[in-house]
Amino acid sequence: MSTCSSPATAIIAAAAVALAMTGADAAETTVAVAANFTEPAGEIAAAFGAATGHTVVLSFGSTGQLYTQITQQAPFEVFLAADAERPMLAVDEGLAVADSRFTYAIGKxxxxxxxxxxxxxxxxxxxxxxxxxxxxxxxxxxxxxxxxxxxxxxxxxxxxxxxxxxxxxxxxxxxxxxxxxxxxxxxxxxxxxxxxxxxxxxVPQDLYAPILQQAVLLNGGDDNPASVAFLEFLRGPEAAEIIQRFGYAIE
Amino acid sequence: MDDAIWQAVRLTLVLATTTTVVLLVLGTPLAWWLARPGGWWKEAVAAVVSLPLVLPPTVLGFYLLLMLGPNGPGGWIARSYGANTLAFTFEGLVIGSVIYSMPFVVQPLRNAFEAFGERPLEVAATLRAAPVDRFFSVAVPLARPGFLTGAVLGFAHTVGEFGVVLMVGGSIPGETKVLSVQIYDYVETLQWRQAHLIAGGMLVFSFLAILAMMVIDKRLRRRRH
Missing domain, CATH: 3.40.190.10 (Periplasmic binding protein-like II)
Incomplete structure (x- = not known):
């Protein structure tokens, strides 16, 4: 191509280099979120973005529906379920990273x-x-x-x-x-x-088993720094404050 | 097959049958009126009838939940017999289904009434047939394919209804838990064997319904030529 040396191309090339450089430390992660956690997830994602520069794309649905989609190779990297059963199943079925599962919120x-x-x-x-x-x-x-x-x-x-x-x-x-x-x-x-x-x-907690909402890192998310960092952030004090403010308990 | 599936099959068939009958009774005069020449406002009414074709079922479900509820006309009706709402009842589902499936019955009927034009009715009039007589002994028999298509489509579309029922039904076994909701539950709870069973059945049923409609349509065309 004869336009290779034009100034416009040079600018585009520079922009591409800059983009590639920020891309190295600012990544994007796609998180499947149980619908009941919609609002806190939005706030946590925003706080996480501000703290790390990573971007979070949230997909909402019922836990069962999201799990079914995950079994069919949905492009989610993190799964915030409304129960403990589905994240456990995801691990058992080899869809998630075994030691990444933890309780991020307890429903009341x-x-x-x-x-x-x-x-x-x-x-x-x-x-x-x-x-x-x-x-x-x-x-x-x-x-x-x-x-x-x-x-x-x-x-x-x-x-x-x-x-x-x-x-x-x-x-x-x-x-x-x-x-x-x-x-x-x-x-x-x-x-x-x-x-x-x-x-x-x-309802007093002694009348029902705690509703453990668990998170898990899905296969495909384990080599993405943003996914790993998001789960780390979810365990941290800033996320805990948001989660409690929305009426959940934490462990 | 387990009882829950049979219960849902029965309920779905009763709902679809009831809805189809109600729609034929209400839709016939409406389609007839729409098929007669008239002003632009007739098209406005036709457009309202056709709205469910393009509206997401969630829009209908949301409005229905409010309309059937204690602060809407449904609650007013329900209070006449000591209840509080028409949501979560079979009657509520029939109301929702009638609205949701109305274009699928009215449109084929209107087309059928329009297809034979004014001529047969004028001939009947010159033979001194009264308007009611003209309608029942001339218009209805001539529009028979329209009735068949409308009935098949209205029935099938009601069987296939999901969003509206999900939003106003409350999933009560034997009362509002229809097949499509039952499938959704099975998929949600990972009972895929049962989900396959109903989903496969629905697939066959839908194919047969559409096939029946196309055969009716083909016969209609052949008769015209």
Missing amino acids: LALWSADPDLVTDDSVLSSDGFTRLAIANPESAPYGAAAVEVMRALEVYDALEPRIVQGNNIGQAYQFVATGNAELGFVAVSQIVGDDTGSAWV
């Missing part, structure tokens, strides 16, 4: 109503003050399984079963209650933190 469950006077404690569960109780799908969503566990522990499950409606995930259970279609529901504390328009009872 609340009984919630959009009606400011309905919920004071668990006594509402044995009252006639409601017709529908929304929970997340106990088969696929950890918060749904925890809700069933709580009702069994309080010995009200059999009586309540006909009144239960299921959302496919905890987000939908929340919608059902927020729109008033269900008067009552088990939701995540993270969904109602900072919202005092309704009434809620935060």
Whole structure:
């Protein structure tokens, strides 16, 4: 090509060199995030970007759906699940790095109503003050399984079963209650933190097994410094502050 | 096959049948009215009917959740018999499905009514057939292929409904947990064998539905020539 020596080409070449140089220390990682962790993940990604210069691309979905995609070679490098089961499975199936798995957040469950006077404690569960109780799908969503566990522990499950409606995930259970279609529901504390328009009872931790949300480094992410650094950041104090502010506990 | 699948199959078939019947009853006069000559506002009504063709089911699901709920007309109806909402009920799903599948029934009917034009009706009128008689003994038989296509498409489209049901159904076994939601659950919980079973069945069913429609369409064309 005869234009090789033109000034424009020189500038482009210089820019390419500069880009390659920053590319060496500022990398990009793609993180699959359970939908319930959407907001804290966004804040953590921003804080991580500011601290390291790396870029994080977040993909949201339900844990089950994301896991299914991971088994089909989805281009995710880090997996923030809403449970411990799927990250464990990912390791067992050889899809993730074995010793990278850890609990990044512990979900807390609340009984919630959009009606400011309905919920004071668990006594509402044995009252006639409601017709529908929304929970997340106990088969696929950890918060749904925890809700069933709580009702069994309080010995009200059999009586309540006909009144239960299921959302496919905890987000939908929340919608059902927020729109008033269900008067009552088990939701995540993270969904109602900072919202005092309704009434809620935060379920004591001794009534259900802790909802461990685990993270794991997926194959394909282990040679990307940004992916490794992101998981490191997620364990750190800055991330811990964000996670707790959104209504989760940490280990 | 386990009971959960059969329950979902039964519920889905009952929902699709009910929806199709309701749509034929409501859609026939509507399509007839749309097929008659009229002003631009007829096209506006036709456009409203066709909206579900382009709207994401999540838009419909979101609005339906609000409409069926305690602060919408659905809640008002529900209160007349002591309930609070039409969401999470079979009736609520029928309402959602009727809206969602309406263009698939109304459009073929309208096309069929338009296809034979004014002439047969004028002839019937000169033979002193009353308007109602003209409709039932001339228009309906002539539009039969439209009824068949509309019924097949309306039924199949309701069977294939997912987003709307997911958003207003509440996944109650035997009441609102239809096949498409059941598949979603199986995939989510890694029960792929069951998911394959229903998904494969749906594939065969959908193929047969579309094949039936094309055969009807072909016959219609052959008759015209």
